[in-house]
Amino acid sequence: MTTSSTRYADPDANPYVEAPPTDFDPVADLSEDEAAEQAALLRAAVREHDHRYYVAADPLVSDEAYDRLFARLRDLEDAFDLPTEDSPTRRVGGEPLDELETVAHVAPMRSIENDTDAEAVREFDERVRGGLADAAESGDLSAFDPDDLAYVCEPKFDGLSIEVVYEDGAYVCAATRGDGREGDDVTEQVRTIGSVPARLRGDDHPDRLAVRGEVYMPRDAFEAYNEALIERGEEPFANPRNAAAGTLRQLDPAVVAERPLDVFFFDVLAWEAGDGGPERPARHRDALDAFESLGLRRNDRVEIVDDVEAAIDYRDEILAARDDLNYAVDGVVIKVDAQAHREALGSTSRAPRWAFAHKFPPRTATTAVEGVTVQVGRTGRLTPVAELDPVDVGGVTVARATLHNPAEIEALGVNVGDRVRIYRAGDVIPYVPEVVEKRSEGTYAFPDACPVCGAAVERDGPLAFCTGGLGCPAQLERAVEHWARRDALDVEGLGPERVEQLREAGLVESLPDLYDLTAAELAELEGWGETSAANLIAELDATRDPPLDDFLAGLGIPDVGATTARALAAHFETLDALLDADEAALREIDDVGPEVAGSIRAFFDREENRAAIEGLRERGVDPEPFETDAGDGPADALDGLTFVFTGSLSVPRSEAQAHVEAHGASATSSVSGNTDYLVAGESPGRSKRDDADAEGVPVVDEDDFAALLADRGVDWPPTDD
Incomplete structure (x- = not known):
């Protein structure tokens, strides 16, 4: 107890x-x-x-x-x-971020030497023993008794490595491994993970503790999450590692909070005891025990062994058990246990000399391609999937494998009938790395028309997209769900299951059809009652005069999220002005580069999308012109100025951006030659400060920013009225 x-x-x-x-x-x-x-x-x-x-x-x-x-x-x-x-x-997630800042690690996060051959592990053991003997002879180690050498063996997790820092027992920051010296600041994202404590347990902890962990998505949670993606018509993640990495790099912490991430902690990067705090444990096994008492989750498959042969046996045991584990592993890590031994061995510029990864062999098999199916995602992206003669790959029967995109098909030269290698390596969605026997003529001809709606297919680099837009049934359900999202029109009661039900009932065949629905029609559907039907109609009616930025965010324009939608609305003010804007006019907005401008223009140029927008307007869904409410100062007091915000301010950054925009300024997410001021709050990101230095942009703290606004008659912080 x-x-x-x-x-x-x-x-x-x-x-x-x-x-x-x-x-x-x-x-x-x-x-x-x-x-x-x-x-x-x-x-x-x-x-x-x-x-x-x-x-x-x-x-x-x-x-x-x-x-x-x-x-x-x-x-x-x-x-x-x-x-x-x-x-x-x-944990529910804070304000969305504009970008991931780059931060320096407390201590280097080095990679580890690895090999699949047991003989390489024995050579590692010889190097360790020889290095410790040399250190004892030179005086760098007080003494070395070969019988005292012990190894700690741990599963090698196939996730995303992170550094987490605690000061005075409180969670301070987190960063991805990056290049080992610095990584992406994912403090707010990691804060949402349930197994990462906001405070360490108890009172007996070091003043400063930096630990290394692995963020992963449990297999059962990953499979359930992928099923939900597929049901929504979205592309599933290829494997749990991609799911974890993609989630952790989300700019909106609330999105991260909704996804099932977990973490194992497995090493100390820095331990500063401070006055009266516990000293760093002398052995790695004791550090792991300390993790447990501090509330940091550790893995329960760790073993202590006295010789290298036992370490190799441990690897074979984990290899045999890998399919029963609820997390992906691609090998085991063998570490010298004693901290004194580690310090004597030291590290190269790339890897510690006291650790070695004994990797598992990849899982492969060969089989024949019996067909190719092309799937259509929410954004219209077409993904080819190889239909295979079922084959056992590492104990799992595989009948389908992704071909990624048309460019990958062309690079492989694959066609129906060819024999291919299937690569799984723990991946839930296998893929085809090569053709091993060509049995067909030529390469699979990617369709020129969408297999669902027949609209033309356009290539964008290696990818292909259906041009049907909001008129494509495969994209319709996802478009309706996107329209109803909280950061768009915020329509309660339009979850994936109900949207699918409405489409299958023939009630919604386009986005404007939502506003033709009646309570009587809905009440006749299974699972609906008069109250739920009336509630949905009321929710839809409440969106007939939406703010322009919410309307734009709801359309699902590629590369246009809530922040860019607000920037577009603030710049053009009316929907008609935006619809008529060419790429040059779009690029006048600091947040809109050439690719995004082209994406926006292409979206509005497509006949199906224009028809959907006009259909919405005909049904009374017409966005209101964008207006600013200066409230506490002249509306044009900051006219002509451009601000970029970084770090933590006394108010959310989104509120700071809205405040300066309400007084005529522009607020962008990145520093450029057009930026007038970079406002740096607490813990500012290094990349924006570096960009400011390079562009000669003044950097001001929040007090200087408040004084700057006061000189122009604008209050800071914003007031409610």
Whole structure:
């Protein structure tokens, strides 16, 4: 049993840990002191429940009880404006980011030498023993007894390596491995992962701790997530590693929070004890035990061995068990256990001399291509899939493999009838790396027309797209779902299942058809009642006069998210002005480069898309002209100025951008020669500061920014009125 001193919350002192009450008095009945006291108890309890659920896999309460505790904490924080810096409520995701900044690592994150051959592992062991003997002889190591050498063996996770830093026990930042010296700042994204504690457990922790971990998506969660993507007509991820990497690089932390990521921590990068803090453990095995007591999730398949042959046996055991693991592995890592031995061995510029990865062989097989199916995604992207003579690949029967895109087909020279190699290597979606026997004439001819709607297919580099746009049935369901998203028109009640039901019932064959729906038609469908039907009609009616930026975001224009949609709306002000804009006019917007301008223009030039827009307008869905409300100063006070924001400000960056735009300025996401000021809050990104230095753009902190605005009669921070 974990003692109360190493728990986030003592059940004897905190009523929300074991059998918690979930019937709360109204928030309005509490004083500020009462709210702060209850919130403190709830934060501690929720941290304990998070640890028991995500790390210990031993939950104390039901999901329903947890949800009520979490909701109560969020309500208290919102109602009383309580600080939330390390609160569990931050896990739901913060403000979307403009880009991933580059940050330096606390300590180098080196790669590891690897090989699939057991003989290479034995040679590694010889180098280790020889190196330690030499270090003892030269005095760099006090002594070396070969019998004292031990290795720690761990699964080699096939995910995305990250650095996570804690100071005074609090989560501070996280970064991807990058080039080993610096990586992408993914602090807000990693904050949303349930197994990454916002605070370390207990009071006995180093002043500063940097740990290395691997972000991954569990196999069962990955398969469920891919199924949901396929049901929505979107392209599934090829494998759990791609899913984890693609998710972690999302600019919107709320998106990351919705995806099932997890993490294992497996090494210390930096350990600064401070005054009275625990010293760094002398052995790696003890560091892993410390991780467990600090609340950092470690893997349970770690073993300590005394010789290299046992390490090789461990690799064979994990290889045999790999299909039963709920995470992807591509080998094992063998590490010297003693910290003194590690320091004596040192590292090369690329890799530590005290670690070696014994990799698994790739999974391959050969079979015949019996056909090619072309799938159509939400954006119209066409993906060719090889239909195969079923073959066993590493214990899994494979009947389909992705061919990626037309350029890949041409590079392979593959056609129906050819024998091909299938490469799986733990991937859920196998692919074809080569043709091993040519049995056909020529190469598969990629279709010139969309297999679903018959519209022309256009090539964009290696990719191919259906030009049917909003008129293509394969894209329709995804377009409707996109229209209803919270960051677009925000229509509740239009989830994937209901959109599919409406299309199959013949009620929605184009986006404008949504506004022809009647409550009576909906009430006749299975699973609908008069109330749910009336609610959806009311939701749709409420979107008939949408803000221009929401309307543009809802159309699903390639490369146009909420930020770019707002920039377009602010610049052109009316839909008609935007529809008539050529590429040169579009490129006047700082956030719109040549490719994005071409993508926007191509979208509006397609007959099907123009017809959908006109159909919406005919049904009374006509976006309002974009207007700014200066509120606390002249609307043109900042006219002609362009700002870029980086780091944490006293208000969300999106609010800062909207504030300066309301007073006539432009707010862009990247620094260029047109930028007038880079406003740097706390923990600013290095890349934007470097760009500012290169372009000669002044960098101001928030106080200087407030003074600059005050000189022009504009208040900072923004006021509600």
